Amino acid sequence: MDVKKSQLNKIFIDYTFDIKKFVHWLQKNKIKILAIQLPVGLRLQSLRLVEALHEELNISVILLTDPCFGACDIPMNKMKQLAVDGIAHFGHSEIPSCPKGDIPVKFLELKTRVDPLLLLKKTKHIKELKNVFSPGKKIGLLANIQFIDYLEQMKDYLENKGFNVIIGKGDSRIKHNGQILGCNFSTAQSIANQVSGYLFIGDGRFHPLGVSLSTKKPVLAFNPFNDNLHNIKKFKEKILRQRLGAIAKAKEFKSFGIIVSTKPGQNRMDYAKKIEDKLIRHGYQSTILVMENINPEVLDYLPFNGYINTACPRLTIDDYLLYKKTLLSPIELEIILGVRSWEQYQFDEIIS
Amino acid sequence: MDVKKSQLNKIFIDYTFDIKKFVHWLQKNKIKILAIQLPVGLRLQSLRLVEALHEELNISVILLTDPCFGACDIPMNKMKQLAVDGIAHFGHSEIPSCPKGDIPVKFLELKTRVDPLLLLKKTKHIKELKNVFSPGKKIGLLANIQFIDYLEQMKDYLENKGFNVIIGKGDSRIKHNGQILGCNFSTAQSIANQVSGYLFIGDGRFHPLGVSLSTKKPVLAFNPFNDNLHNIKKFKEKILRQRLGAIAKAKEFKSFGIIVSTKPGQNRMDYAKKIEDKLIRHGYQSTILVMENINPEVLDYLPFNGYINTACPRLTIDDYLLYKKTLLSPIELEIILGVRSWEQYQFDEIIS
Numbered sequence: 001m002d003v004k005k006s007q008l009n010k011i012f013i014d015y016t017f018d019i020k021k022f023v024h025w026l027q028k029n030k031i032k033i034l035a036i037q038l039p040v041g042l043r044l045q046s047l048r049l050v051e052a053l054h055e056e057l058n059i060s061v062i063l064l065t066d067p068c069f070g071a072c073d074i075p076m077n078k079m080k081q082l083a084v085d086g087i088a089h090f091g092h093s094e095i096p097s098c099p100k101g102d103i104p105v106k107f108l109e110l111k112t113r114v115d116p117l118l119l120l121k122k123t124k125h126i127k128e129l130k131n132v133f134s135p136g137k138k139i140g141l142l143a144n145i146q147f148i149d150y151l152e153q154m155k156d157y158l159e160n161k162g163f164n165v166i167i168g169k170g171d172s173r174i175k176h177n178g179q180i181l182g183c184n185f186s187t188a189q190s191i192a193n194q195v196s197g198y199l200f201i202g203d204g205r206f207h208p209l210g211v212s213l214s215t216k217k218p219v220l221a222f223n224p225f226n227d228n229l230h231n232i233k234k235f236k237e238k239i240l241r242q243r244l245g246a247i248a249k250a251k252e253f254k255s256f257g258i259i260v261s262t263k264p265g266q267n268r269m270d271y272a273k274k275i276e277d278k279l280i281r282h283g284y285q286s287t288i289l290v291m292e293n294i295n296p297e298v299l300d301y302l303p304f305n306g307y308i309n310t311a312c313p314r315l316t317i318d319d320y321l322l323y324k325k326t327l328l329s330p331i332e333l334e335i336i337l338g339v340r341s342w343e344q345y346q347f348d349e350i351i352s
Numbered sequence: 353m354d355v356k357k358s359q360l361n362k363i364f365i366d367y368t369f370d371i372k373k374f375v376h377w378l379q380k381n382k383i384k385i386l387a388i389q390l391p392v393g394l395r396l397q398s399l400r401l402v403e404a405l406h407e408e409l410n411i412s413v414i415l416l417t418d419p420c421f422g423a424c425d426i427p428m429n430k431m432k433q434l435a436v437d438g439i440a441h442f443g444h445s446e447i448p449s450c451p452k453g454d455i456p457v458k459f460l461e462l463k464t465r466v467d468p469l470l471l472l473k474k475t476k477h478i479k480e481l482k483n484v485f486s487p488g489k490k491i492g493l494l495a496n497i498q499f500i501d502y503l504e505q506m507k508d509y510l511e512n513k514g515f516n517v518i519i520g521k522g523d524s525r526i527k528h529n530g531q532i533l534g535c536n537f538s539t540a541q542s543i544a545n546q547v548s549g550y551l552f553i554g555d556g557r558f559h560p561l562g563v564s565l566s567t568k569k570p571v572l573a574f575n576p577f578n579d580n581l582h583n584i585k586k587f588k589e590k591i592l593r594q595r596l597g598a599i600a601k602a603k604e605f606k607s608f609g610i611i612v613s614t615k616p617g618q619n620r621m622d623y624a625k626k627i628e629d630k631l632i633r634h635g636y637q638s639t640i641l642v643m644e645n646i647n648p649e650v651l652d653y654l655p656f657n658g659y660i661n662t663a664c665p666r667l668t669i670d671d672y673l674l675y676k677k678t679l680l681s682p683i684e685l686e687i688i689l690g691v692r693s694w695e696q697y698q699f700d701e702i703i704s
Contacts, residue, residue: 035642040653047607047655050639063609065643065650077429078614082621082642255399257415262430269434287402290387290434291417292644298417301392303399 007052011045015110015146017090025106026057031085035062037074039091039110067293069312070181072265072350076101093145093179097172097352098265112146116201116224117154125222125229126161129199132220132231137196138164142180142188142211144202147224151178154201166191172352180207182314183266183350185214192217206318208232209239213347239317243345246326250336253305253326255285261311262292268310268350275308275330282337300324308333313348359404363397367462367498369442377458378409383437387414389426391443391462419645421664422533424617424702428453445497445531449524449704450617464498468553468576469506477574477581478513481551484572484583489548490516494532494540494563496554499576503530506553518543524704532559534666535618535702537566544569558670560584561591565699591669595697598678602688605657605678607637613663614644620662620702627660627682634689652676660685665700 001023008019026034034053038046046063053059062084064075071092079087079101086104094107119125133139139158143151155165167178170187179187180200188198188211197218200208208221212232219232256279260272272288279286289307291298294315299307306326309316316327329348334340353375360371378386386405390398398415405411414436416427423444431439431453438456446459471477485491491510495503507517519530522539531539532552540550540563549570552560560573564584571584608631612624624640631638641659643650646667651659658678661668668681681700686692 043653044655047637047639051637062612062640062642063654065641065654066645067650075614077433078642078644081429082612082614082619260414260434262427262434267434285399285403287399288414289417290414290430292430293418298419301395302415302417303396 001056006056007048008056011049011052012042012110013045014113015042016113017108017110022088022106022108023057025104026053026059026086029086029104031059031104033060033062033083033085035064035079035082035084035087037064037068037087037089037091040067042090042110069314070183070265071095071107072098072183072312073263074098074101074105074265076103076105076264079103091145093148093175095173095181095265096175101264109145109148111149112224114224116147116150116222117157119224119227120154120201120222120229121157122227128229129158129163129220132218133163133197133199135162136164138166138191138194140188140191140195140198140217141165141167142178142198142200142207144180144204144207145176146203147201148176148179150201158199166194173350180211182206182210183312183348184352185210185347185349186351188215205232205235206314209236209317210347210349212236213239213345214349240345242320243317243332244342246320246328247332247335247342250306250326250328250332253284255304255306256328256333257287257289257299257302257304257307259294259299259307259309259311260288260290261294262290263311266311266350271330272308272310275310275333278337279308279333296323299327309348313350316348353408358408359400360408363401363404364394364462365397366465367394368465369460369462374440374458374460375409377456378411378438381438381456383411383456385412385414385435385437387416387431387434387436387439389416389420389439389441389443392419394442394462421666422535422617423447423459424450424535424664425615426450426453426457426617428455428457428616431455443497445500445527447525447533447617448527453616461497461500463501464576466576468499468502468574469509471576471579472506472553472574472581473509474579480581481510481515481572484570485515485549485551487514488516490518490543490546492540492543492547492550492569493517493519494530494550494552494559496532496556496559497528498555499553500528500531502553510551518546525702532563534558534562535664535700536704537562537699537701538703540567557584557587558666561588561669562699562701564588565591565697566701592697594672595669595684596694598672598680599684599687599694602658602678602680602684605636607656607658608680608685609639609641609651609654609656609659611646611651611659611661611663612640612642613646614642615663618663618702623682624660624662627662627685630689631660631685648675651679661700665702668700 050061088106090108168187168191173184192215200221208219212219222229258272316329402413440458442460510517520539520543525536544567552573560571564571574581610624668679
């Protein structure tokens, strides 16, 4: 097939992916039956993708529709049992240190067509950057996967404007320089003692919040989708008040469920067992709860006062208000048990 | 341990299970780490169960909290990966022909303490039975798992009252004589040519509806939980009108997603592939969709006009109104494609 003329170029309107590498992977692995994971927002385009693969490469496609929140959540073993030849995950980059299954998986990073540099060049944004980061001080430049390809260009531009920019390198859970996951801020930490603050490129407030909590440094978040540049400080203070409230409330609790996820890249069973031992030693009732999906319909109807979440750390903070029961991180439990002070508050991360 | 004095006798208020067999199984399999599946309604009692097993048998318990709708839905492979020694499933009876995993599973059937015979003995119920089933005609007696132990007594009683009662035997998906599953009515079919109708003991309208649709015979449903005996006829007619409407609507559709479940006892991938071939031969756009959980949040946001459900057959009928998109059974698709007539309408079943 001719990659340039392929219908695969026309699947997604707002995103691109590396079609050449995808086709090479399909052919190298002799994929005849392919399971595909797509972000929810792009599933309406799935029929075009199915048809292009079938017509141009004679590949049968199976769409995986269970919710998937990251590269931590690839159902290798389930697909092995279904005699699928491989999984193509659209959206996230690989988490290099995640457990591998017995089935080939291709991570097709989706890159937005929105150019963040074009937008950041606006005078008001540069002015705001100068307000927060005094000249001469180093800035750490970070992004989520959608904007990762623009980081070097942005670094060059900002240095021309007089900023001193540095791009960090994460631990073995992180694929790209400068990249941030919702559960791992090691890229920011790697340069924390060199920078006075960070500029994060991406949507959502959770990733820059995590950087700010994990490094205790100022973070400006630039969202190219709505051209908004803002300081995460106030949001961080609001969340910290909320966490302090959750911890205070949980000091009255007598029982905790410990959440463990069966998703391959979120499973921290050993950590959960240590937490269970610790809770029992401290006189609490406690049981490990194993689940694929974590939601209020499940947790609100179990006989525990609160939960310690060892699965996706984002849920504890981001989805906190969705639950009637109190969700806490393992680090927050240490504060409740008196083995860590509030001043030593840290974000829970899954590190490699 | 002394089984009679065990705290295990005090776990559930309204249900009993075979504690002796449970303890024997735990000891025979040298279970140290046990995963437990409990019906949602009994999860508030889970902490007592966890503590009794820990204190009396030194067993560590992990609670499985993902939704579980039957013995078709035991996560053997996931638990194997978590190094659990065995799974205890409380509620349903084993489906003998279900695929087995590499981990021991104990099915602890929960039997209600409500005595259905005591309630059925009431004059008004016996009168209603006589109204529907003329004397001398044979009645098939059926139940769901909660009441299965009472069937022989009920047969004796009804025969003393002048009825002619017979209890059928299901296919290899069915554990007990007289037992009905939501996806398998083979027990009723096994005696269909001998009986003039059925008496079903259990809660909910779905099981007796399935018996009625699958055998075309009158079915009286007796729900001991609310002491209600009623003829399923009107409900059946309502559901058939709904199904006829769904089929008529789907005749305009151009695309179908074919639902396949990853739950071990619901997986019908081979069947789904045949349906996909058939749809494509008939000029439809069609793709197989693989999921663990089937819900409107997923199906309503995919680019298909309707869905053919090869997973739990109950969902197509019972949850039909929850979905914006139209769910159909594989048998209903045959009517849409013109290879089956409406008069040959049947219920979809998972048979062994």
